[in-house]
Amino acid sequence: xxITEHPILSFKGKKPVVFFYNGxxxxxxxxxxxxxxxxxxxxxxxxxxxxxxxxxxxxxxxxNCASCNMVVNGEPNVRTCITPLEANMDVRMQEGKGxx
Amino acid sequence: xxxxxxxxxIGGGISGVSIAYNLAKMGVKDIVLIERxxxxxxxxxxxxxxxxxxxxxxxNCMLAKKSVEFFENAQEILEYDGDxxxxxxxxxIVGTTEEEAEQFRKNVALQQSLDIPAxxxxxxxxxxxxxxxxxxxxxxxxxxxxxGHLNPFTMTDAYYKAAKRHGVEVYTYTEVQDIIVKNDxxxxxxxxxxxxETPVVVNAAGGWAKEIGTxxxxxxxxxxxxxxxxxxxxxxxxxxxxxxxxxxxxxxQQTPHGAFIMGRGDKDATIGHDTHSTWQFLDRMAKTVTTxxxxxxxxxxxxxxxxxxxxxxxSQPIIGGTDAVKGFYMACGFSGHGFMLAxxxxxxxxxxxxxxxxxxxxxxxxxxRFDGKTIETKETSVV
Numbered sequence: 001x002x003i004t005e006h007p008i009l010s011f012k013g014k015k016p017v018v019f020f021y022n023g024x025x026x027x028x029x030x031x032x033x034x035x036x037x038x039x040x041x042x043x044x045x046x047x048x049x050x051x052x053x054x055x056x057x058x059x060x061x062x063x064n065c066a067s068c069n070m071v072v073n074g075e076p077n078v079r080t081c082i083t084p085l086e087a088n089m090d091v092r093m094q095e096g097k098g099x100x
Numbered sequence: 101x102x103x104x105x106x107x108x109x110i111g112g113g114i115s116g117v118s119i120a121y122n123l124a125k126m127g128v129k130d131i132v133l134i135e136r137x138x139x140x141x142x143x144x145x146x147x148x149x150x151x152x153x154x155x156x157x158x159x160n161c162m163l164a165k166k167s168v169e170f171f172e173n174a175q176e177i178l179e180y181d182g183d184x185x186x187x188x189x190x191x192x193i194v195g196t197t198e199e200e201a202e203q204f205r206k207n208v209a210l211q212q213s214l215d216i217p218a219x220x221x222x223x224x225x226x227x228x229x230x231x232x233x234x235x236x237x238x239x240x241x242x243x244x245x246x247x248g249h250l251n252p253f254t255m256t257d258a259y260y261k262a263a264k265r266h267g268v269e270v271y272t273y274t275e276v277q278d279i280i281v282k283n284d285x286x287x288x289x290x291x292x293x294x295x296x297e298t299p300v301v302v303n304a305a306g307g308w309a310k311e312i313g314t315x316x317x318x319x320x321x322x323x324x325x326x327x328x329x330x331x332x333x334x335x336x337x338x339x340x341x342x343x344x345x346x347x348x349x350x351x352x353q354q355t356p357h358g359a360f361i362m363g364r365g366d367k368d369a370t371i372g373h374d375t376h377s378t379w380q381f382l383d384r385m386a387k388t389v390t391t392x393x394x395x396x397x398x399x400x401x402x403x404x405x406x407x408x409x410x411x412x413x414x415s416q417p418i419i420g421g422t423d424a425v426k427g428f429y430m431a432c433g434f435s436g437h438g439f440m441l442a443x444x445x446x447x448x449x450x451x452x453x454x455x456x457x458x459x460x461x462x463x464x465x466x467x468x469r470f471d472g473k474t475i476e477t478k479e480t481s482v483v
């Protein structure tokens with residue numbers, strides 16, 4: 001789901017950005033955050049609740065909650081909603097509270 | 101509010117609720133506990149929550165050892181429905197110089213003579229216990245596996261609920277304004293919500309212990325100073341023991357929740373009741389922890405805060421009464437360690453108030469030990 005037409009903004013000319021989600025290759029767009037790229041690719045579950053393991057998705061989208069915390073390039077608890085997508089990023093679902 | 105009581109305890113921290121519980125259990129009726137804000141609002145709710153028996157003075161060792169024995173069974177003894185979260189995975193004390201190692205050896209010899217299972221470790225042995233320890237900045241270490249840390253909020257709640265069941269009345273958001281003393285004897289406590297006649301007042305006011313003493317005309321040689329702490333986001337468990345260093349100036353534990361709590365002393369902090377947090381603390385704390393425990397540096401800081409150490413001249417607590425004013429008792433001057441010693445504070449003070457023989461020698465804990473004497477025994481193992 002992406003906005004293609006907008007009265008003021010233009011989305012033309014954004015280059016594709018290849019990255020990996022749980023080892024699977026996905027393609028986002030230049031200017032995406034990790035979470036927006038995942039969302040556009042149909043990945044709605046970003047983490048799971050710590051105690052009951054319920055699915056957690058895009059929530060605050062401004063880096064305040066922990067709903068989108070994922071392991072990025074091996075680093076746990078990355079707030080994917082405010083972290084810009086980069087080519088070849090390794091993005092993974094996090095188990096529990098993360099490991100350093 | 102009651103206008104008469106057998107005992108009025110001032111201070112709703114861990115010491116106050118422990119004293120209340122112990123007195124009630126010994127059969128004292130009509131106990132009132134007064135707290136200016138809410139329970140744990142002072143040093144208890146701000147503390148690093150460590151429980152260690154590795155001390156440099158006999159009195160501190162004995163207080164701590166018997167307190168640990170209580171914490172081990174507190175859940176059952178107090179019939180608490182929550183979890184006090186006692187994580188008994190030891191304290192690792194790391195030193196940086198041979199001089200410090202020499203002090204460690206003396207301390208461990210004292211601790212072992214009192215049946216505290218502490219021992220010296222090489223830095224390699226220390227790393228086996230805390231794998232993320234940077235041994236480049238460690239000379240030697242001591243370790244006691246029965247030390248640990250617990251939750252100050254649930255522990256206070258456990259004492260509070262047990263005390264309530266024994267009939268203790270607790271008045272929060274009630275401020276003590278004066279203590280009326282006549283013929284060198286306590287007569288009443290004046291609060292902003294009324295006056296309570298009582299023959300016994302217990303000063304468990306933590307950072308405000310000196311001011312409470314002044315109200316009763318007792319000069320207590322203690323002062324308060326701000327100490328700061330920070331807490332990080334939680335991660336899966338990587339650290340069992342509390343890691344502490346006097347020379348690096350840090351203590352750092354991982355709570356059962358997964359967050360790291362760490363603090364350090366600041367000799368430049370002004371004496372008084374200021375509990376602000378500063379960027380200087382954050383800066384120094386971050387540098388210290390990333391040096392000693394590097395992976396912890398990857399974590400985000402959630403918040404920081406300050407709380408008061410109530411310092412005594414020898415860094416040992418003052419527990420007991422005074423000949424100057426009959427009926428006035430003190431549990432103060434814990435010098436940053438009131439939380440971990442609270443079980444014994446409550447027991448000893450209750451024994452003294454009810455005329456029983458105390459469970460351990462009190463000579464090093466009396467107020468009168470400071471009367472015109474030079475201090476010979478001083479606790480130096482303090483962050």
